[in-house]
Amino acid sequence: MGRDGGDYAAGAKRPGGFQFAEDTVVMPLNIGTHVDALCHAWYDDRLYSGYLGSTLRSATGASRLGVDKMPPVVTRGVLLDLVRLRGRLLTDGEVITRSDLMKAANASGLHLEPGDAVLIRTGWLEAQKKVSSPSLNSEPGIDLDAAQWLADHDVALVGADNFAVGVLPFADSTVFPVHQRLIRDCGIPLLEGLRLDQLVESGRHTFMFVASALPIAGATGSPLSPVAIL
Amino acid sequence: MGRDGGDYAAGAKRPGGFQFAEDTVVMPLNIGTHVDALCHAWYDDRLYSGYLGSTLRSATGASRLGVDKMPPVVTRGVLLDLVRLRGRLLTDGEVITRSDLMKAANASGLHLEPGDAVLIRTGWLEAQKKVSSPSLNSEPGIDLDAAQWLADHDVALVGADNFAVGVLPFADSTVFPVHQRLIRDCGIPLLEGLRLDQLVESGRHTFMFVASALPIAGATGSPLSPVAIL
Amino acid sequence: MGRDGGDYAAGAKRPGGFQFAEDTVVMPLNIGTHVDALCHAWYDDRLYSGYLGSTLRSATGASRLGVDKMPPVVTRGVLLDLVRLRGRLLTDGEVITRSDLMKAANASGLHLEPGDAVLIRTGWLEAQKKVSSPSLNSEPGIDLDAAQWLADHDVALVGADNFAVGVLPFADSTVFPVHQRLIRDCGIPLLEGLRLDQLVESGRHTFMFVASALPIAGATGSPLSPVAIL
Amino acid sequence: MGRDGGDYAAGAKRPGGFQFAEDTVVMPLNIGTHVDALCHAWYDDRLYSGYLGSTLRSATGASRLGVDKMPPVVTRGVLLDLVRLRGRLLTDGEVITRSDLMKAANASGLHLEPGDAVLIRTGWLEAQKKVSSPSLNSEPGIDLDAAQWLADHDVALVGADNFAVGVLPFADSTVFPVHQRLIRDCGIPLLEGLRLDQLVESGRHTFMFVASALPIAGATGSPLSPVAIL
Numbered sequence: 001m002g003r004d005g006g007d008y009a010a011g012a013k014r015p016g017g018f019q020f021a022e023d024t025v026v027m028p029l030n031i032g033t034h035v036d037a038l039c040h041a042w043y044d045d046r047l048y049s050g051y052l053g054s055t056l057r058s059a060t061g062a063s064r065l066g067v068d069k070m071p072p073v074v075t076r077g078v079l080l081d082l083v084r085l086r087g088r089l090l091t092d093g094e095v096i097t098r099s100d101l102m103k104a105a106n107a108s109g110l111h112l113e114p115g116d117a118v119l120i121r122t123g124w125l126e127a128q129k130k131v132s133s134p135s136l137n138s139e140p141g142i143d144l145d146a147a148q149w150l151a152d153h154d155v156a157l158v159g160a161d162n163f164a165v166g167v168l169p170f171a172d173s174t175v176f177p178v179h180q181r182l183i184r185d186c187g188i189p190l191l192e193g194l195r196l197d198q199l200v201e202s203g204r205h206t207f208m209f210v211a212s213a214l215p216i217a218g219a220t221g222s223p224l225s226p227v228a229i230l
Numbered sequence: 231m232g233r234d235g236g237d238y239a240a241g242a243k244r245p246g247g248f249q250f251a252e253d254t255v256v257m258p259l260n261i262g263t264h265v266d267a268l269c270h271a272w273y274d275d276r277l278y279s280g281y282l283g284s285t286l287r288s289a290t291g292a293s294r295l296g297v298d299k300m301p302p303v304v305t306r307g308v309l310l311d312l313v314r315l316r317g318r319l320l321t322d323g324e325v326i327t328r329s330d331l332m333k334a335a336n337a338s339g340l341h342l343e344p345g346d347a348v349l350i351r352t353g354w355l356e357a358q359k360k361v362s363s364p365s366l367n368s369e370p371g372i373d374l375d376a377a378q379w380l381a382d383h384d385v386a387l388v389g390a391d392n393f394a395v396g397v398l399p400f401a402d403s404t405v406f407p408v409h410q411r412l413i414r415d416c417g418i419p420l421l422e423g424l425r426l427d428q429l430v431e432s433g434r435h436t437f438m439f440v441a442s443a444l445p446i447a448g449a450t451g452s453p454l455s456p457v458a459i460l
Numbered sequence: 461m462g463r464d465g466g467d468y469a470a471g472a473k474r475p476g477g478f479q480f481a482e483d484t485v486v487m488p489l490n491i492g493t494h495v496d497a498l499c500h501a502w503y504d505d506r507l508y509s510g511y512l513g514s515t516l517r518s519a520t521g522a523s524r525l526g527v528d529k530m531p532p533v534v535t536r537g538v539l540l541d542l543v544r545l546r547g548r549l550l551t552d553g554e555v556i557t558r559s560d561l562m563k564a565a566n567a568s569g570l571h572l573e574p575g576d577a578v579l580i581r582t583g584w585l586e587a588q589k590k591v592s593s594p595s596l597n598s599e600p601g602i603d604l605d606a607a608q609w610l611a612d613h614d615v616a617l618v619g620a621d622n623f624a625v626g627v628l629p630f631a632d633s634t635v636f637p638v639h640q641r642l643i644r645d646c647g648i649p650l651l652e653g654l655r656l657d658q659l660v661e662s663g664r665h666t667f668m669f670v671a672s673a674l675p676i677a678g679a680t681g682s683p684l685s686p687v688a689i690l
Numbered sequence: 691m692g693r694d695g696g697d698y699a700a701g702a703k704r705p706g707g708f709q710f711a712e713d714t715v716v717m718p719l720n721i722g723t724h725v726d727a728l729c730h731a732w733y734d735d736r737l738y739s740g741y742l743g744s745t746l747r748s749a750t751g752a753s754r755l756g757v758d759k760m761p762p763v764v765t766r767g768v769l770l771d772l773v774r775l776r777g778r779l780l781t782d783g784e785v786i787t788r789s790d791l792m793k794a795a796n797a798s799g800l801h802l803e804p805g806d807a808v809l810i811r812t813g814w815l816e817a818q819k820k821v822s823s824p825s826l827n828s829e830p831g832i833d834l835d836a837a838q839w840l841a842d843h844d845v846a847l848v849g850a851d852n853f854a855v856g857v858l859p860f861a862d863s864t865v866f867p868v869h870q871r872l873i874r875d876c877g878i879p880l881l882e883g884l885r886l887d888q889l890v891e892s893g894r895h896t897f898m899f900v901a902s903a904l905p906i907a908g909a910t911g912s913p914l915s916p917v918a919i920l
Contacts, residue, residue: 001450002258003519005286006696008275010514016405017273021286021450026486026716028232028254043247045238054470056235056251058748059463072457074440175246210304210440212455220231220251225442225454227302233749236466240744256486256716284700288518289693461910462718465746468735476865477733481746481910488692488714503707505698516695516711532917534900635706670764670900672915680691680711684915685902687762 029067030221031163033193035213037067040220041179048187061218068215070189070222073117075156077209077228079199080104081121082140089123090140095167096122098149101142108205114154117209121196124162141167144177151186157211158182159191159226191226199228259297260451261393263423265443267297270450271409278417291448298445300419300452303347305386307439307458309429310334311351312370319353320370325397326352328379331372338435344384347439351426354392371397374407381416387441388412389421389456421456429458489527490681491623493653495673497527500680501639508647521678528675530649530682533577535616537669537688539659540564541581542600549583550600555627556582558609561602568665574614577669581656584622601627604637611646617671618642619651619686651686659688719757720911721853723883725903727757730910731869738877751908758905760879763807765846767899767918769889770794771811772830779813780830785857786812788839791832798895804844807899811886814852831857834867841876847901848872849881849916881916889918 001023003012008019030036038048039062045053051064082096083089085104090096101120105112112118122140139162142150147166150158158165166178182188191211199207208229213222231253233242238249260266268278269292275283281294312326313319315334320326331350335342342348352370369392372380377396380388388395396408412418421441429437438459443452461483463472468479490496498508499522505513511524542556543549545564550556561580565572572578582600599622602610607626610618618625626638642648651671659667668689673682691713693702698709720726728738729752735743741754772786773779775794780786791810795802802808812830829852832840837856840848848855856868872878881901889897898919903912 001286001288001291001518001691004288004292004696004700005275005283006288006694006698006700006702007517007519008696009284009699009701010517010694010696011699012517012519012696014273016400016403016407018271018405018410019273019275019283020271020406020409021269021292022258022260023291023450024256024258025446025449026254026256028252030252039251041248041250043244043249045235045249053235053249054239056231057467057470057472058231058234058236058461059467059472061231061253062234062251072455074457074459170246173246175248176250177246179250180248210442210457210459212440212457214453214455216255219255220253223444225302225444227304227440227442229304229440231461231748234466234470236464236468236470236472237747237749238466239469239471240464240466240747241469242466242747242749287697287700287702288691289697289702461746461748461751464748464752465735465743466748469744474733476860476863476867478731478865478870479733479735479743480731480866480869481729481752482718482720483751483910484716484718485906485909486714486716488712490712499711501708501710503704503709505695505709513695513709514699516691518691518694518696521691521713522694522711532915534917534919630706633706635708636710637706639710640708670902670917670919672900672917674913674915676715679715680713683904685762685904687764687900687902689764689900 027223029219032223033195033225034221034223036183036190036221037065037070038183038187038189039065041176041183043180043184048184062220063218066218067213067222068217070213072212073157074210075115075117077117077119077207078110078112079119079121079205083121083123089127092138092140093169094140096140096142096146098146101146101149110205112153112155115156117157118150118155119194119196120160121200122160122162125195136163138168139163141165142178143167143171144181147178147181151182151188155188157189157191159194161194161196163192165190165192202230204230257453259449262453263425263455264451264453266413266420266451267295267300268413268417268419269295271406271413273410273414278414292450293448296448297443297452298447300443302442303387304440305345305347307347307349307437308340308342309349309351309435313351313353319357322368322370323399324370326370326372326376328376331376331379340435342383342385346385347387348380348385349424349426350390351430352390352392355425366393368398369393371395372408373397373401374411377408377411381412381418385418387419387421389424391424391426393422395420395422432460434460487683489679492683493655493685494681494683496643496650496681497525497530497679498643498647498649499525501636501643503640503644508644522680523678526678527673527682528677530673532672533617534670535575535577537577537579537667538570538572539579539581539665543581543583549587552598552600553629554600556600556602556606558606561606561609570665572613572615575616577617578610578615579654579656580620581660582620582622585655596623598628599623601625602638603627603631604641607638607641611642611648615648617649617651619654621654621656623652625650625652662690664690717913719909722913723885723915724911724913726873726880726911727755727760727909728873728877728879729755731866731873733870733874738874752910753908756908757903757912758907760903762902763847764900765805765807767807767809767897768800768802769809769811769895773811773813779817782828782830783857783859784830786830786832786836788836791836791839800895802843802845806845807847808840808845809884809886810850811890812850812852815885826853828858829853831855832868833857833861834871837868837871841872841878845878847879847881849884851884851886853882855880855882892920894920
């Protein structure tokens with residue numbers, strides 16, 4: 001903290017009686033509950049829409065597709081609850097397929113519509129509570145074909161309660177294939193590290209969903225606190 | 231940036247074709263568009279609700295009333311547009327009184343209700359576009375009596391397009407009296423640095439308002455991107 | 461980095477042909493090879509010389525005994541090589557006593573003199589090369605009586621190749637007793653995390669020693685790169 | 691600060707009586723009193739020794755010529771005091787030529803020798819004390835020909851009490867020509883922001899000079915506190 005109650009306890013002055021505290025954070029932008037901007041991942045030196053990878057530079061940040069270009073998302077949210085479907089938390093490396101997503105949707109009696117924000121519950125975050133130092137080498141998540149199914153429904157955003165949406169380890173000879181398909185090919189931002197517990201408790205599978213990123217100039221992502229309005 | 235397009239231009243490997251960028255920010259928590267948590271300001275060594283000022287320490291942050299304790303705000307938003315009322319941007323040091331707020335409400339045909347999020351347009355942020363280095367010693371804003379009027383209506387939150395909600399310079403022998411009254415006495419968080427231009431363009435004076443802070447443990451505030459849903 | 465070769469590879473301009481790179485660090489001040497300033501440790505709310513602990517505040521740093529007040533050290537350096545004495549790296553928790561220090565001095569045929577900078581080799585840093593995640597709960601180091609022996613010789617500075625100079629775990633019912641005695645009682649700064657390998661290779665046990673801290677205003681310590689001139 | 695006297699004033703526990711304070715800095719590496727590593731400046735995509743500019747990347751820092759590769763400097767220091775020569779502080783944009791350096795050396799009866807560390811006093815830093823916000827667009831300093839003269843003497847290091855060693859503004863159609871010549875062509879590191887007042891007071895023009903950078907992995911420079919031993 002740059003100023004706090006300890007300062008006053010130690011004798012700091014309080015002109016007009018006023019006391020205050022303030023602090024500063026150092027924060028990587030692609031951890032915690034965050035959104036990956038469309039400039040976060042690409043291949044063949046081309047970002048989504050064909051912008052050049054060289055538009056992302058140390059000195060200037062992302063001049064294209066930065067998180068500051070991303071409008072707030074206000075849309076229907078849809079929860080696909082794989083934990084409820086399987087009756088247990090998914091395990092590291094466990095694949096969620098197109099068929100799994102369809103079953104989860106059916107189990108809730110819902111149909112994906114264009115513009116939906118799809119939130120996927122794998123149980124990964126819940127499982128971490130019992131783990132002292134989480135591995136970032138494996139997690140349950142969707143495979144490339146499941147990602148394609150979501151993209152085919154023209155969803156606005158895909159989120160999950162894990163750290164990379166897609167399953168880890170990746171399928172053979174691929175690296176972050178879900179990132180490549182959804183972010184780079186389809187321009188669909190990813191929300192990672194979602195805390196879904198309150199939403200799950202509510203029993204609701206559709207809801208109004210609001211997520212708005214910090215407009216950090218040229219950044220590759222932003223921490224945020226999405227809201228499901230029930 | 232910790233990795234960017236320049237790295238690849240300089241020859242970085244791309245296993246499986248995957249390329250990505252990520253960055254980190256260093257960010258004070260009470261600047262930009264942000265919310266002041268209830269632990270941000272106090273007097274007589276007592277925070278809102280009577281918690282001790284000594285609950286805010288360097289080593290631990292705020293153990294009471296930190297921004298991580300602040301739930302998302304989803305409520306009716308109300309715009310009190312002083313710029314429209316006066317037909318010009320307000321000037322530094324210009325006081326907004328209880329009567330001014332009442333007139334602005336009347337001009338829009340609206341009545342404050344308990345739980346409203348009240349957003350006040352002073353024009354300060356718009357005026358800064360023409361200023362090379364903004365002074366943080368003066369700004370237009372509400373006085374203590376106007377703040378009391380808002381508190382009497384039991385509003386949930388007060389925001390403004392300036393940097394401290396209250397007018398600067400302060401009335402004689404007071405220091406941040408609006409902070410002391412609203413945050414410390416009444417437990418009403420303040421939103422500062424609001425960008426109201428799109429809302430003003432819409433012509434709307436009431437709307438659904440969603441604001442959710444980052445749950446930074448023990449922090450005195452949080453940058454955020456509030457949304458007016460029209 | 462804030463600018464680097466990747467920027468140019470990605471197409472950044474180079475006016476007048478000039479290209480450059482620059483970067484920024486975020487760095488705790490009491491880790492790595494560093495000196496602990498006299499404001500780093502104390503007890504009974506009193507620092508060395510009787511200054512109040514409340515002179516160290518979040519908003520202002522240390523107004524007394526900060527590392528910015530510490531002049532460069534240019535003096536005779538003395539290596540007390542416990543590894544050579546025992547014929548092996550010392551183990552975690554292994555105590556170095558007054559008698560051990562005396563034997564190490566005798567083995568090198570040297571006598572401590574007022575103003576010496578005493579460097580103690582425990583082998584801890586060398587041992588860490590084989591350790592994946594070092595424990596900061598135990599290390600070989602001097603006990604309180606050995607520290608007193610050094611203070612009795614009126615040395616200018618005590619350094620070691622471990623992270624806290626004193627042995628960990630501490631003797632029963634004490635916490636950092638060596639810090640309390642040397643820094644707080646005697647005003648002797650501590651150098652921690654020394655890399656002694658080149659000095660040891662030289663076979664020299666006395667040398668000219670130069671150590672100068674960064675003058676960071678009000679800081680509790682500073683990273684530095686001390687030099688033994690042989 | 692991450693812990694300070696205010697914490698204890700506010701009631702923090704002190705096991706075994708021990709109290710301590712510690713803090714963290716965020717610090718650009720090429721400001722203040724600092725050394726520019728040989729990877730800091732280059733042209734034609736080639737660093738000193740012919741290494742590629744693309745060896746400097748966001749994700750990895752400088753894999754060649756980083757400040758961590760720079761050994762401590764222990765050599766004869768030589769002060770060339772242009773302020774004494776002219777009888778006044780030099781002014782912004784004032785050029786120091788080869789002839790000026792020769793006169794300053796002659797005035798002190800000294801000859802440059804290979805391996806010398808040459809420190810140039812322009813008076814810029816002294817002049818800043820009276821300036822509220824220093825301009826970084828102009829300063830007194832050496833021109834390219836003076837830099838060449840220093841390089842011809844095979845000096846080990848060139849330092850100055852200004853922020854860029856070379857004069858600003860640059861000669862027509864050049865950008866940091868002194869950086870390009872000394873760092874890139876000749877492999878001579880630059881020391882900037884030197885505080886020479888104590889040295890000047892001593893009246894000495896030659897001395898033992900010790901400067902050692904922090905071994906920050908892959909960094910383009912380092913803050914340091916050089917010492918003149920008189």
